[in-house]
Amino acid sequence: xxxxxxxxxxxxxxxxxxxxxxxxxxxxxxxxxxxxxxxxxxxxxxxxxxxxxxxxxxxxxxxxxxxxxxxxxxxxxxxxxxxxxxxxxxxxxxxxxxxxxxxxxxxxxxxxxxxxxxxx
Numbered sequence: 001x002x003x004x005x006x007x008x009x010x011x012x013x014x015x016x017x018x019x020x021x022x023x024x025x026x027x028x029x030x031x032x033x034x035x036x037x038x039x040x041x042x043x044x045x046x047x048x049x050x051x052x053x054x055x056x057x058x059x060x061x062x063x064x065x066x067x068x069x070x071x072x073x074x075x076x077x078x079x080x081x082x083x084x085x086x087x088x089x090x091x092x093x094x095x096x097x098x099x100x101x102x103x104x105x106x107x108x109x110x111x112x113x114x115x116x117x118x119x120x
Contacts, residue, residue, distance in 0.1 A: 008047070008049060010049040010050060010051050011050055011051070011065065011066075011067040012050075012051040012052070012053060012065075013050065013051070013052050013053075013065040013067075013105075013107070013109055014052075014053050014064070014065065015052055015053070015107055016107060017106070017107065018039075018041075018052065018053075020106060021052060021105065021106060021107055022036070022041050022043065022052060024105055024106045025043050025050065025105070026043070028081055028084050028085060029045065029081070030045050031043040031044060031045040031048075031050065032044055032045070039053060040052070040053050048069060050067070064109070065107075065109040065110075066109060066110040066111070066112075067109075067110075067111055067112070068111075068112035068113075068114060069111065069112065069113050069114070070114055070115070070116070071113055071114070071115055072115060073115070074091065074099055074100065074101070074113055074114060074115035075091065075099075077113055078090075078091045078101050078113070081103070082101075085103040085104065085105070086103060086104040087101060087102070087103050088101075088102040088103060088104060088110065089101055089102040093117060097116060097117050097119070098114045098115065098116060098117060099114065099115050099116075099117050100112055100113060100114035100115070101113055
């Protein structure tokens with residue numbers, strides 16, 4: 001029998017402004033939305049998947065969510081979006097082996113964008 005393998009995690013964000021948050025991720029971060037109902041949406045970009053729910057689904061509201069995206073091209077992403085988002089921590093190299101920045105989406109959720117630093 002083969003050993004089970006973890007393939008992907010999909011953060012679930014709950015939004016006060018459901019349609020506005022989906023538009024933010026599409027317009028600013030380049031996600032697409034192949035599936036959406038009035039209370040639930042699935043967004044994709046490359047190999048990343050995110051799920052969004054309207055607050056009436058489970059009673060929670062936006063601003064309490066967070067996610068960290070591991071990418072290639074973190075500098076290009078930062079330069080493209082830095083004037084369109086709230087930057088919490090600017091882009092920098094860190095001793096834990098990442099070059100990253102932390103931003104907030106339009107609901108106040110923290111989103112980290114990181115790239116692993118290649119060391120010799």
